Amino acid sequence: MYDGGKIITGLIIFLALVTFPLWYTAASGDASYTPDPETPAQGNCIESKEYMNAWHMDMLDDWRDAVVRDANRVYVATDGKEHEMSLTMTCMNCHDDKEKFCDRCHTYLGVTPYCWDCHVVPNQQGRR
């Protein structure tokens, strides 16, 4: 083997890089962590849980457009119930602790919505 030392070193660096997730999670020890967002004990979400899980960002986006562009503040859900289209007043009314709900999933997946640059995070004591 010619220049074997250099080639083997390169190969080892490559292997160390591609196995990064393996040794990183082994070192952090959190591989089995799963987020459990705290949902209100009773009642239902605006739409089905499965739908909310996958599509809540688009729902919020549609709401935003409807309110800001068309001044339409009422959302009629699939089950016929009417909701005010509002991030802080509706979602955060039921899901009142952002840290124990939204953030748990978002941190797990590295999602950082920029909404909270402007929108207030309601605190638990009162003001929403």
Added chain:
Amino acid sequence: MNVLSSLVVVLALILVVYLGVDKAGLTALFGTVLPYVAIVLFLGGFIYRILYWAKSPVPFRIPTTCGQQKTLPWIKPNNFDNPHNGFGVFVRMVLEVLFFRSLFRNTRTQIVKDGPKVGYASNYWLWFLAIAFHWAFLIVFVRHLRFFTEPIPEWILGLQAVDGFIEYGVPVFYITSVLLVVGVAGLLVRRLFSSQLRYISLLNDYFPLFLILGIALTGVLLRHYVKTDIVSVKEMTMGLISFSPVNPEGVHVMFYIHFFLVTCLFAYFPFSKLMHLGGVFLSPTRNLANNNREVRHINPWNPKVKLHSYAEYEDDFRDKMVAAGIPVDKE
């Protein structure tokens, strides 16, 4: 023909996983077994190919020289295009690997319009598409580490933030999603529309392009149009990483399509032209210093020649030479 067959192969792969997951419910096969097989093939194949190449003899320096070689002190050498030492080679390799410098040259040969002369022109489109595609792919690949690390390291979040800088849409569009699709589609179009290139293109030139295009498009679909429960997806990927695989219910088949195409890419990688990932570092026309005139390179498999020098010859026959009156060096 080659185009069609490679397209058909990719579509068949998609059909297989669609039928397998959606109709036959083989989530464990596509979510666990095949990914493990693919990663073993990838790592094993990669190591095998590199070691195989490393065994090739390098008797002599054969770098492509694109500048003035180091010579007399008053002639200016070009150490990056014609390196004569390790430093020059290092810089040349860095520029090659990170910026594809050799594509940024006059690599297009054509007959010049006025008169039957050959002219050389640049191929910057090729360079642009290649660099957009490769960098976008790398960044997309690194961003996906959010599914394979817990907690997610800060720098991955930083990379995401930079990539999503435009803040268009919810969830935000990434710049690299666009560049990746544009890059790989552009390279495919180039291959299809240049007749010389199409003439020399094989199945294994088109297949990776279609495969990667498929991966990119299904990825964009998953992020923006066909959503699924990503929390379950990460539980699945973390299960793979920690060797305790799970296959949660309710993950959309689009995810399995995306994942299976990536699985195929990994498995196919070491046995294809994609191995230029490792091969670029081993190309003797780039990674050798052009010091053929400075250093004596001895062919390592030259047979050992038994030498008999004049001094030894004289020792053997001195008395006879002296007797015959032939002059000798040593009395």
